[in-house]
Amino acid sequence: MLGYILRRCLAVIPVMLLVAVFVFLLLRLTPGDPAAIIAGDMATPAQLERIREAMGLNQPLHIQFVTWVGRLLQGDLGVSLISNTPVSAMIADRVGPTFSIAILTIIISVVLAVPMGVLAAWKHRSGADYAVMTFSVLGFSVPVFVVGYLFILVFSLQLGWFPVQGYTPLAQGLGAFLSNAILPALTLSTIYVALIARMTRANMLEVLGEDYIRTARAKGAPERTVLFRHALRNAAVPILTVIGTGFALLIGGVVVTETVFNIPGIGRLTVDAILARDYPVIQAMILLTSFLYVLVNLLIDLSYSLFDPRIRY
Amino acid sequence: MFNRLTATLLASTMLTGAAWADTTVKAVMHSGLRVLDPIITTAHITRNHAYMIYDVLIAQDSDFQPQPQMADWTISDDQLTYTFTLRDGLTFHDEAPVTAADAVASLKRWAQKDAGGQVIMDRTASLEATDDKTITWTLTEPFVPMLDVLSKQSAIPPFIMPARIAETSADEAITEYVGSGPFRFVEDEFQPGLMVVYEKFDEYVPREEPVDWMAGGKVVNIDRVEWVNMPDVQTAVNALSGGEIDYIEAMQVDLIPLLEGDPNIVVEKREPTGMQTMVRMNFLHPPFDNQQVRQAALKAIQQEPVLAAMVGNPEYYQVCGAILGCGTPLEDTTGADTLTQGSGAEAARAQLEEAGYDGTPVVLMAPTDMVALATQPVVVSQMLREAGFEVELQPMDWQTLVTRRASQAAPAEGGWNVFITNWMVPEISNPISNPMLNGRGDDAWFGWPTDETIESLKEGFIDAPGAEGQVEVAQKIQAHALDNGLLIPLGQYTLPQARRTTITDMIDSPVPVFWGMQKTQ
Numbered sequence: 001m002l003g004y005i006l007r008r009c010l011a012v013i014p015v016m017l018l019v020a021v022f023v024f025l026l027l028r029l030t031p032g033d034p035a036a037i038i039a040g041d042m043a044t045p046a047q048l049e050r051i052r053e054a055m056g057l058n059q060p061l062h063i064q065f066v067t068w069v070g071r072l073l074q075g076d077l078g079v080s081l082i083s084n085t086p087v088s089a090m091i092a093d094r095v096g097p098t099f100s101i102a103i104l105t106i107i108i109s110v111v112l113a114v115p116m117g118v119l120a121a122w123k124h125r126s127g128a129d130y131a132v133m134t135f136s137v138l139g140f141s142v143p144v145f146v147v148g149y150l151f152i153l154v155f156s157l158q159l160g161w162f163p164v165q166g167y168t169p170l171a172q173g174l175g176a177f178l179s180n181a182i183l184p185a186l187t188l189s190t191i192y193v194a195l196i197a198r199m200t201r202a203n204m205l206e207v208l209g210e211d212y213i214r215t216a217r218a219k220g221a222p223e224r225t226v227l228f229r230h231a232l233r234n235a236a237v238p239i240l241t242v243i244g245t246g247f248a249l250l251i252g253g254v255v256v257t258e259t260v261f262n263i264p265g266i267g268r269l270t271v272d273a274i275l276a277r278d279y280p281v282i283q284a285m286i287l288l289t290s291f292l293y294v295l296v297n298l299l300i301d302l303s304y305s306l307f308d309p310r311i312r313y
Numbered sequence: 314m315f316n317r318l319t320a321t322l323l324a325s326t327m328l329t330g331a332a333w334a335d336t337t338v339k340a341v342m343h344s345g346l347r348v349l350d351p352i353i354t355t356a357h358i359t360r361n362h363a364y365m366i367y368d369v370l371i372a373q374d375s376d377f378q379p380q381p382q383m384a385d386w387t388i389s390d391d392q393l394t395y396t397f398t399l400r401d402g403l404t405f406h407d408e409a410p411v412t413a414a415d416a417v418a419s420l421k422r423w424a425q426k427d428a429g430g431q432v433i434m435d436r437t438a439s440l441e442a443t444d445d446k447t448i449t450w451t452l453t454e455p456f457v458p459m460l461d462v463l464s465k466q467s468a469i470p471p472f473i474m475p476a477r478i479a480e481t482s483a484d485e486a487i488t489e490y491v492g493s494g495p496f497r498f499v500e501d502e503f504q505p506g507l508m509v510v511y512e513k514f515d516e517y518v519p520r521e522e523p524v525d526w527m528a529g530g531k532v533v534n535i536d537r538v539e540w541v542n543m544p545d546v547q548t549a550v551n552a553l554s555g556g557e558i559d560y561i562e563a564m565q566v567d568l569i570p571l572l573e574g575d576p577n578i579v580v581e582k583r584e585p586t587g588m589q590t591m592v593r594m595n596f597l598h599p600p601f602d603n604q605q606v607r608q609a610a611l612k613a614i615q616q617e618p619v620l621a622a623m624v625g626n627p628e629y630y631q632v633c634g635a636i637l638g639c640g641t642p643l644e645d646t647t648g649a650d651t652l653t654q655g656s657g658a659e660a661a662r663a664q665l666e667e668a669g670y671d672g673t674p675v676v677l678m679a680p681t682d683m684v685a686l687a688t689q690p691v692v693v694s695q696m697l698r699e700a701g702f703e704v705e706l707q708p709m710d711w712q713t714l715v716t717r718r719a720s721q722a723a724p725a726e727g728g729w730n731v732f733i734t735n736w737m738v739p740e741i742s743n744p745i746s747n748p749m750l751n752g753r754g755d756d757a758w759f760g761w762p763t764d765e766t767i768e769s770l771k772e773g774f775i776d777a778p779g780a781e782g783q784v785e786v787a788q789k790i791q792a793h794a795l796d797n798g799l800l801i802p803l804g805q806y807t808l809p810q811a812r813r814t815t816i817t818d819m820i821d822s823p824v825p826v827f828w829g830m831q832k833t834q
Contacts, residue, residue: 032712033719038348038486040355041734042428042468042748044756045719050484051353083347083505084486093504152551164555165548259545262552264507268544272345272506275682277712 001302001312008298012291019290020072023283024065032277034081055081068283078280080273087284090269097167098258098265100177102250104185109192110243116193117200117239118227121208132197139194148187148260155183165262184261188254192246199242203235210234236307244300252289336536338816338832340560341549342825343808345506345542349498350486352426355468357737364527364824365511365538366406367472367492370397370416370448371464372527375585375821377642377742379464380528382520383411383473383493384448392455393438397448402518405475406497413442418479420448423471425483429462429746430471432775456775457783458745466527466824467740495519495531495828496538509540511827524820524829531828534818538827550811553578559816559832562825563808565684566626572811580811582629583821586640586738587807589633590623590689591800593749595730596762598723600675600702605668607798610731612657612664613700614693616804623688623806630806636794637747638738639805642780643787648795652802661700674703676724678732680711689733689803718759732759738805739823744774744790749800766793 035051036043043051052058056067071078077087120132156164162183168176207213208231216230217223255267266285273281304311342361348354351363372382384397403411417440424430438451452459463471474492481487490498496511503509519530541558543549550571552558572578594601594610601607620630633639634649651657675697679690694704709717714732722728741747750771751757752764770793774786794800812819820829 031716033716036715036719037712038354040359040468041736042355042740042758044758046756047426047484048719054482054484080347080505083349084488085505090505149547156555157551160555164551164557165543166552166557260548262541262543262545262548264504269506272544275710275712276347 001305005298005302008301012294015294016287016290019287020069020283021065023286024068025061027277027279027282028061028064030277034277034279037082037276057081068280072287077284080278080281082276082278087280090281091266091284091288094264094266094269096169097263098251098254098267100170101181101184101188101254101257101263101265102247104181105188105192105250106243106247108185108189109196109246112189113193113196114200114232114239117197118204118232120197120201121204121231122223122227124205129201132201136194136198139190142190144187144191145256145260147190148184148257151183151187152260167261167263167265180261180263184257184263187260188250188257192250195246196239196242200232200235200239203238204231207231207235233307237304237311240303240307241300244296244303248293248296251292335834336832337539338535338537338560338827338830339539339541339558340562340825340827341543341552341558342540343563345544346503346509346540347505348486349490349503351472352423352469352483353486357467360467360470361824362498362509363470363472363492364494364826365496366490366494366498367474368403368494368531369464369470369472369527370420371460373461373464373466373739374525374528377461379460380522380525382528384416386460392457393452395450395452395459397450399446399448400520403493404516404518405493406491406514407475408516409475410445411473411493412445412476413448414445415476415479416448416473417442418476419473420450420471422479422481422483423469427462427469427471427746428748428751429458429465429743430469432456432745433459433462457777457779458743458775461743462745464527465739465743465746466822467737468746493517495533507542511538511540512536519828526820526822527824527826531826533828534831535827553811553813556813559813561811564811566624566629566809569626569809577814578811579814580809582807583810583819583825584807584823585821586638586742586823587631587805588685588735589638589738589741589805590619590685590733590735590803591749592693592731592733592803593758593760593800594798595724595728595760597721598728598730600668600670600673601730601798603668603670604797605664606670608796609661609664609668609670609700610697610702611795611798611801612651612661613702614652614696614801614803615655615657616652616802617655618696619689619692620804620806622692623685629809630804633805634795634802636741636749636791636800636802637744637787638742641738641742643742643744643784645784645788645791647788647792649791649802658696658700665701670701672703674705674724675730676728677704677706678714678717678729679706679708680714681708683711685735686711686733693731693733693803721755721761733803737823744771744787750790750794752799762797762799764797764799767797767799 035048039048039051079086116132120129123129152164155161162179166180168180170177216226255271258265258267270285344358346358346362348359351359368383370384371379374380383403384399386395386397388395424434436452436454436456438453440450443449478487478489495514495517497514499510499512513533513536519532522529524530546564549561550568553561569580572580594607596602616632624630632653634646634653635644637643677690677694680686694706697704717729718732720728724730744750748758750767752762752767754761754763770790777783777786815833818829818831820826
């Protein structure tokens with residue numbers, strides 16, 4: 001197991017190096033000029049040129065790349081070209097909101113979706129099954145921003161239960177945190193509940209048809225034990241994969257929800273950086289996201305053995 | 314259980330609210346603040362930020378007249394020496410007194426970046442601090458618009474900062490943010506692009522005159538201002554309805570119905586002059602290297618449909634053929650009849666034929682991610698087509714446009730023929746600082762017209778005796794600029810602002826300011 005983890009960790013290095021080269025070149029080949037963002041519309045070409053020179057953007061590409069990688073190896077992500085703020089500080093400020101909303105979303109999704117999927121499989125072709133599938137189709141079909149605005153209209157503006165927007169860190173109290181985080185998490189959950197419920201249902205249906213389920217029932221095992229100990233545990237591996245990749249997708253894809261609820265997360269940071277061609281921030285964010293994907297996949301692989309003892313590394 | 318949770322949530326929300334409810338104003342501005350140096354950039358949000366924490370020597374009132382702010386002035390009889398005297402009680406936020414040396418260093422850095430400042434420096438014999446309170450600016454020849462340029466509120470006003478900061482290269486951003494304005498920048502709470510916090514500067518001594526636009530006493534009645542950036546205006550509107558913010562600086566006209574009928578919210582026009590939107594053609598490449606073709610384009614375009622598509626509600630736009638803006642002292646509409654009244658399409662077709670237009674496609678760059686610039690290219694391209702132009706409308710993001718407009722290559726090789734831009738009216742209301750009226754070829758603004766006549770007219774404007782003389786020259790500039798197609802104005806518009814009724818006594822001004830304002834419970 002330890003050897004496997006080490007091998008996987010070492011494999012991260014070439015992956016990250018490839019990502020770094022790719023991102024660096026892609027950004028430099030994309031039209032855009034951070035100097036123009038800084039200088040504004042009235043700047044003359046000569047003024048822009050002087051700002052580019054001062055920012056080091058006129059240096060040859062390979063020099064810029066070597067400088068960036070050199071700093072990166074020392075743990076220095078650089079400084080934002082636009083705001084002159086250290087990129088590490090910017091990311092540190094933004095990671096908390098995105099991660100906490102993503103974790104809350106996954107908790108809500110799993111708590112709701114797994115029982116829904118089990119119920120739908122258990123009561124196959126019943127009203128409950130059709131209800132779960134209908135919700136699932138809706139969850140996939142309705143855009144996240146529509147759900148967000150609907151929740152704001154009902155729960156914030158009409159009922160007044162939650163604030164319209166903003167983020168309060170968990171450190172300021174669970175109540176304050178939840179009051180801001182619950183609507184965005186519920187909004188994001190709709191699609192993940194739909195996804196996980198469908199996946200759970202499909203795998204449970206497959207497992208419930210297996211011989212060992214019939215054997216368990218024949219031995220007189222209670223239905224709850226059959227469902228959750230024998231069936232769900234055997235159906236868990238693909239469900240875990242979906243949950244894991246869902247979490248990674250959440251980290252990289254919450255920008256719409258962050259915008260609708262005005263959450264200062266890394267999704268908005270990335271989009272703002274792309275619009276302003278703030279190269280150091282974009283590079284750092286893509287590296288971070290890639291690293292998270294690799295990490296989450298590793299954790300998913302390791303967790304398989306917890307649910308399926310036949311899997312060994 | 315649920316009731317208990319709700320009660321906990323409400324209590325925590327109320328507690329959070331109570332901490333700022335008394336004197337904190339939460340505002341959503343038109344964009345997030347990222348660049349903090351008001352001299353290195355012309356971004357409006359940075360200028361607005363600068364007005365919070367810095368002060369200016371002189372400022373314009375609602376008649377566009379320069380008035381004393383940090384300093385009074387005298388002018389020598391030969392019009393060559395301007396002497397500014399700093400008023401008493403001026404203090405920087407680090408408690409150091411404001412001195413004439415600080416002002417001189419700030420003016421010198423500003424003059425390196427600002428077009429008007431550069432013109433003044435071309436005529437400057439010396440600019441020096443003659444004592445702690447006196448700045449003496451000596452010119453080599455009279456420069457009548459001197460005070461107009463120094464008092465302008467956009468794009469780069471000459472903000473005064475400590476000399477040690479103002480000595481930073483004008484091509485590098487400053488890294489220390491100390492001003493002497495009515496608010497203090499709270500650096501610890503600054504989150505680029507997300508939130509900016511200002512606190513009332515208790516040591517600030519306002520002038521005694523009543524506030525009038527950017528001039529007069531900057532009396533602060535609130536303790537703290539928070540600018541919260543919300544990229545989605547719909548979210549800002551919801552937050553205003555929910556009482557979570559107090560003020561929205563600019564919102565789309567089509568969102569007004571969401572706020573109408575709410576007795577706690579006022580939607581209004583506060584910016585008196587607004588923005589002007591306009592077409593810019595590339596003088597370097599066919600077909601717009603031909604003056605007749607540019608004139609045909611001018612005749613083909615009518616403002617009303619553009620503004621209707623862009624803004625929708627006529628209450629918020631104004632057909633205006635004046636290149637120096639309507640509602641300004643130099644307003645003139647010579648040569649703009651077809652723009653404002655239409656009926657130029659047939660004449661455009663005839664002129665295009667006479668010009669020998671060979672069907673060369675016109676590359677019109679259309680930014681799709683800028684709400685304020687997304688509609689005009691579509692309407693303008695259709696009008697040009699109807700006049701006989703072959704138009705290739707190329708959608709792109711704003712950053713691509715910004716990069717591409719700097720290219721002097723032929724349109725087929727990555728260059729361009731036309732794009733549309735917007736300026737604040739005060740930025741273009743003076744021919745000296747209006748970038749569209751620069752006729753210095755490669756040194757001109759994108760489009761690079763070489764136009765000796767406009768340069769000569771601007772010289773005449775500088776030397777014109779008094780306001781009447783300036784108006785006379787401005788009329789000639791208007792006629793020539795349209796005749797030569799330096800720009801095609803598409804009209805003026807103002808975006809509505811919204812505030813909760815708890816916010817009162819806001820000042821009408823071209824720059825949103827937070828002095829004068831009161832907040833009640």
